[in-house]
Amino acid sequence: MSGKLRLADVAPTTYSASIAAESLQVLAGRHLAVNDLDLSFGNGVHGLLGPNGAGKTTLMRALATVVRPSAGRLTLLGQDSTDTRALPGVRRKLGYMPQHIGFYPGFTLAEFVSHLAWLKEVPKKNIPAATERAISRVGLADRAGSKMRTLSSGMVRRAGMAQAIVNDPDILLLDEPTAGLDPEQRLSFRALLRELGTDTCVLVSTHLVEDVAAACTDVLLMAEGKQVFAGDLAELLAADPGEDALEGSAFERAYTSLLAGHRGQQGTGW
Secondary structure, three states: OOOOOOHHHOOOOOOOOOEEEEEEEEEEOOEEEEEEEEEEEOOEEEEEEOOOOOOHHHHHHHHOOOOOOOEEEEEEOOEEOOOOOOHHHHHHOEEEEOOOOOOOOOOEHHHHHHHHHHHOOOOHHHHHHHHHHHHHHOOOHHHOOOEHHHOOHHHHHHHHHHHHHOOOOOEEEEEOOOOOOOHHHHHHHHHHHHHHOOOOEEEEEEOOHHHHHHHOOEEEEEEOOEEEEEEEHHHHHOOOOOOOOOOOOHHHHHHHHHHHHHHHHHOOOO
8 A cells, every 4th residue: 555644544643634535536517527536635735746647636625525526435524525424514624715606796805805704604793803803914904994896806816815814724735825926925935835834734725846945845737637747846846857857946846847757657748
């Protein structure tokens, strides 16, 4: 047997990983978007890399309990994700920032974040302080009273981050969180990720290799719904073929090389 986590090894009264999956399959419509994936993530900042169509967003939606697995097993905070009795408790401990953030344009930023805090069942007396703190952590304290429709696309992304952390989640799922952020905002975002990762399981889905290199301790690389690579950044760098082979940073070269190797094994070209 491989060294991957098997759920049978986890004691029923505890969990060794915040997110654990075995032979996970998830459909996107009729398409098998996640295929036979094994996962084990604890506290820290973990990167989820892959090209468009790799299955990253479908995986994130399954981890956020938006869609159900079609096969395999998935546990979140020690609970089976298909157990409807356990789901409300798990969802209260989740933070999820989807790729496309929906909001009521007439809400102020503070109203938007506090509404999501209420939906996540943050105690009513704690909502004002939790809202203020979340907005401050994403650098939007001066825009708390602004209508959502007046915010720039980058500010909307940061508002999405604020709602995701307003309940101090144990699992934080971020789908393309730096889209629309300028370089200075991305630096601040990475610092916040490292801070959150000290006591939270953070999974960041992105196609920006440098974001992963700057903020994450390890990475899962997906292509066509399957795992191509899983390991820490040093192991990822070991796949770098060198400057003579490809342009870009060492991390970008390693990423591209691993994807090319996967496609070669699959018998397909670019």
